[in-house]
Amino acid sequence: MTVRRVMGIETEYGVALPGQPAADPIMWSGRVVQGYVRSAATNASLPLTSGWDYADETPLRDARGFSMARALADVSQLTDVDDPMIANSVLSNGARLYVDHAHPEYSSPEVMSPLDAVRWDRAGELVMRQAADHWAQTGEPVRLYKNNVDGKGASYGTHDNYLVPRSVPFADLISGLLPFLIARPAICGAGRVGLGVASQGAGFQISARADYIEAEVGLETTLKRPIVNTRDEPHASPSVHRRLHLITGDATCADVGTLLKVGSTSAVLRLIESDRHPRIELVDPVAGARTLSRDPSFAATVLSTDGQRLSALDILEAYLVACREAVADEAPGWVADSDTQMLLERWQAVLDQLRVDPSQLGAQLDWVAKWNLLRGFKDRDDLSWNDPRLQLIDIQYSDVDLSRGLAAKLRAAGRLESLVSDEAVRAAMVTPPLDTRAWFRGACVARFGADVKAASWDSVVLLDRRSRPQRVGMPEPEGGTESIWADRIASSTTSADLLEHLSD
Amino acid sequence: MSGQEQQRRNTPEPEEPTPPAPAQVASEAKKDAELDSFLDEIDGVLETNAQEFVHGFVQKGGQ
Incomplete structure (x- = not known):
């Protein structure tokens, strides 16, 4: 088997101008794009006068086989209308840098391996950092955050995308992915302070996005967000390919978390394509996503339709065992290459450690890194979970600035494991896979x-x-x-x- | 493994039947000292007015 396939990660960054509450986030998102294009080397990006070719974009087509009438669509779903006021560029690394709704977005180039997904995703952080530095030098200190929530009700996405053969029935993708995706944050969550969409409850949870997922399956991405998104916009030969567009994931700074997110998902897709995925059907996956997200001890369970109580680790283990069996059987298409071996070893090691003592995974997983920091401050200063300092740490963790971002500080202190060197990431800002x-x-x-x-x-x-x-x-x-x-x-x-x- | 066992591991209790080996205690103490010094470093970079910053961090919804 191989985890290699065409994949990519899109990230909408949070944008803030401290002390300027009236600043327009759409205008500032555009300025972020302009800031990178202006400060980038010659031919490192397309000029803003070049366009995005919308000829093949079909955001309203549904994978279940029908199209939504345009008149019925919420205006935020209409992404294929070219707006000259909105900045857009294509970079020499093959990525797209543009404004999506009210956020600057870096859509990584298509890559073939989880490790390359890590590399070109981190290149996006450097693109954002350079854009922010450009404006800071002109006296406009815009701040950019690789996160997904503001803690007050708003959420913005990090989407992972995978090329899947059109021949795989979409119903199989839904049934095979639902249990996996609600358990997946255990190995790649960003962590979040606050419970509920507007942080009505105090506390910590593993996934940033779990509270914003409201449906099992659906076309929408900005409201009634589903676990399995049905947007059928392959950006490729539609008779051969499907692009699976997953919207439940968190933006990750930790290399191992990012690797596990896309690597495990690619492996699970291979299981589904080979009809070897575990047959787990959950009674209520949407509620289950919240239940599992809120228990960093992994004692919480969800109920399957055949009466089993499964923890997030039980579910992930079932998928990992199925992958190992497929490799051991040398099933067609299941000969393990180095990318696959790396993924399976990392996945197993992280699962094993999560069962013993999650706090030891601070260098590998964002939610643990954040949780360790938060508990350190909480214990030292006797803070409650709704203390603004803990909420601040949650937000500032993902600031892309080297002098402020806590993930960046952890990396600089050797407390966040790098799978890709800083030099390779810098090169990936301007060179494509x-x-x-x-x-x-x-x-x-x-x-x-x-x-x-x-x-x-x-x-x-x-x-x-x-x-x-x-x-x-x-x-x-x-x-x-x-x-x-x-x-x-x-x-x-x-x-x-x-x-x-x-x-x- | 039951959740109770996990909870116990995460939160060491005084009546833990097997006391940790001295080397492990020393290593844990060193780790704690390292974390404390890292928290001090983080103190130096956190936004100064946490309440104001958190209150002002308002985003528009996206996808």
Whole structure:
């Protein structure tokens, strides 16, 4: 088996200007995008005058086989209308940097491995940090947070995406994913101070997003958020591929947490694709997500329809055992490569430690790192869970600034394990992954700059010899790789040269 | 493993039947000292008015 597949992480960052309560978050999100584009090296990003190619975006199509009528859609679901007032850029690392609703968003390039997902996700933190530094130098200290909640009712997303064969029945994805996704925060949660959407209750919980999940399955992402999102927008050949768009995840700073989030999910998808996933059906997964999130001792259980009481660790263990069995059986498509072995070993080690003493995983998991800090302050200063200092620590944990962010401080002190070196992350700000179409997208940005008139996940629009825009489609996410295109890009001085070499 | 056992591990109690080995005690004490010094470092970077900052951290909902 392999955990390798096309995947990517989108993160909407929190944005704040302390002392300026009237600051417009949409305008400031746009400025964050502009700040990066202005401060980035030549050809590290597309100019803001280039566009996003919306030709293939279908946010209202539902994977269950119907489309929502546009007149019925909430205005926040209409993401495919090009608004010239809203900043958007495509970066030379293949990522998209833009404004989503009222947040600056970094959508990572498509990668093939969980470790690369970690690398290009952390590159997004550096992009945001550079944008904030740009404005700080002009006397506008905008602050950016890699988190998902404000503690007062608002939540914004970190979505993990996976390419899945269209042939896999969507009903199997739903039944196979529901139990896994409500248990998953144990190995990748961000941790949160506050219980309830507006922190009505005092306390700590493992998942930042659990309280904002209101449905098992659905199309929406901004309201009635579902555990399994049905948005059917493959950004690829729709007859062959499906892009599974998961919205329950937390933004993670810890490398191991990020690796486990996307790696375990990719492995579980492989189980479902091979019809080897554990048959667990829960009585109430939505309530179960909250129950499991609120017990860092993992004594809490959820009820299955056959009467079993399962803890988060029981559920995760069942999926991990199924993965190990598939590898041991050498089932078709289940020959373990190094990415897979790394994931399975890490997953097992973290599960084992969670059963013995979760507090030892502070270097691996954000929720534990945060929990250890919070309990340290709580005990030292005799604070209650609704003390503003603990709420502050929760928020400031994810500040992308090196001098303020507590996750950054933990990393600098060697208290947060790095799976990818700082140098590799810095390089990933400007260079794309080699083994997906993100390479072609990023290489075009780097090589042809403003002659790229627009781009999207599955297209690049280039100027031809007569300065006419020509759309190059990229319907195969595993096409467009460095090995296929490097020579032709290198031998093209202009986008027109490349267009003429496309069919070579 | 039952939840009660987990709780006990997380919160050491005085009547714990097996006292930890001296080396383990020393190592735990060293860890505590390290954490204390790290908390002091964090004190130095936390926003000065926690109440005001937390009150002002208001975000618009997203996806």
